[in-house]
Amino acid sequence: MExxxxxxxxLIAMMSPAFPVWPLFDxxxxxxxxxxxxxxxxxxxxxxxxxxxxxxxDPHAELLPALDLRQNRARLCYQDYWRSVGTWSxxxxxxxxxxxxxxxxxxxxxxxxxxxxxLRTVGSGSWLIERxxxxxxxxxxxxxxxxxxxxxxxxxxxxxxxxTDNAASLGVSRRVGYADNGVSLTDSAQGVVELSxxxxxxxxxxxxxxxxxxxxxxxxxxxxxxxxxxxxxxxxADRTAAR
Ligand SMILES: CC(C)(COP(=O)(O)OP(=O)(O)OC[C@H]1O[C@@H](n2cnc3c(N)ncnc32)[C@H](O)[C@@H]1OP(=O)(O)O)[C@@H](O)C(=O)NCCC(=O)NCCS
Numbered sequence: 001m002e003x004x005x006x007x008x009x010x011l012i013a014m015m016s017p018a019f020p021v022w023p024l025f026d027x028x029x030x031x032x033x034x035x036x037x038x039x040x041x042x043x044x045x046x047x048x049x050x051x052x053x054x055x056x057x058d059p060h061a062e063l064l065p066a067l068d069l070r071q072n073r074a075r076l077c078y079q080d081y082w083r084s085v086g087t088w089s090x091x092x093x094x095x096x097x098x099x100x101x102x103x104x105x106x107x108x109x110x111x112x113x114x115x116x117x118x119l120r121t122v123g124s125g126s127w128l129i130e131r132x133x134x135x136x137x138x139x140x141x142x143x144x145x146x147x148x149x150x151x152x153x154x155x156x157x158x159x160x161x162x163x164t165d166n167a168a169s170l171g172v173s174r175r176v177g178y179a180d181n182g183v184s185l186t187d188s189a190q191g192v193v194e195l196s197x198x199x200x201x202x203x204x205x206x207x208x209x210x211x212x213x214x215x216x217x218x219x220x221x222x223x224x225x226x227x228x229x230x231x232x233x234x235x236x237a238d239r240t241a242a243r
Contacts, residue, residue: 023221024095029148030215032140036097036109039081043098046105048074055127059188090227091115099128099141106132109141111149117227120156122149126172138172146176147214150205153226157202161195163188173198177208 019025029036039047051073063072084094094112098105107128113121124145128137149155160178162169178198186195205211220231 017218017221020221023218024225026218027148027222028215028217029097029144031144031147031213032136033101034137034140034144035100036141036144037100039096039098039108041081043105044078044081047098047108048077050105050129051077051108052127052130056188088225090117090225093225097141097145099126099137101132101137106137107141109145111145113155116153120154122146122153122155122158124158124160126169133168138168139175142172142176143210144214146200146205147211148216148219150202151211151214152216152219153228155202158200158205159198161197164194164196170196176200176210177204179204 017023017026024038025040027038057073057076061072061076063069064075067075081096084096092114093116094110096108096110099107099109107126109126110124112123112125113119116122122145124142126138126141146158149158158178159181160173161184162173164170164183178200181197181199184195184197185192187193223229223231
């Protein structure tokens, strides 16, 4: 009986989104015990406080001279969020997810694209607080956004890059199944550094079967945000009922 009530509650929630004007906030991704939900303004104080020092901010970002580095990075955390929400367009978007384990926000996983309707290619970026690293959460959260990209958005490829000395980030990409895609150079706070490039295609993703581990809810109303066709109102309810 309780299960039935819980299921009907879930069903009602799916059919009546909490954020009808900005349905992205209702998106939920789940993989291997990790829950991803879009960052909201209410998350910013916590995220600005916990963002790790080895998460490199945009080296081109202007730093306000009167603020120290910690204050500047906190400000940039806020501004990056407002920019991504305020400039959202189906052709150019960046969706940042708060990553939760055991109900606690422990990091951020971003999925982003330029000219998505034409190129169908997504990129990603992520960070976790140090305490929870090395337990497979990095892989789970990458799988979660790739499940959204390949199995719901119709992405054809995912690309990513990391410094050649960032073993953890390289480890996530290799574990998920990306192929090496060369080396590039970029400038950073430490000068010019090498980046390892990776690419994962839809057929490789499908063959690996990772999509079966990812659950996505709240997606249908978001379709126009990605330049896809109109939402199919019954589809979410049907999927939930079938589970
Ligand atoms: C990158 C990051 C999100 C990875 O998350 P994580 O939870 O630590 O990674 P996982 O536990 O899922 O490990 C993924 C793989 O990398 C390997 N790995 C993780 N940390 C490693 C390390 N320090 N050295 C070598 N390998 C490492 C793991 O063994 C695993 O590979 P395997 O499954 O083949 O054994 C996290 O380390 C982080 O926040 N780093 C700082 C910010 C950053 O660099 N972000 C990426 C910028 S491009």
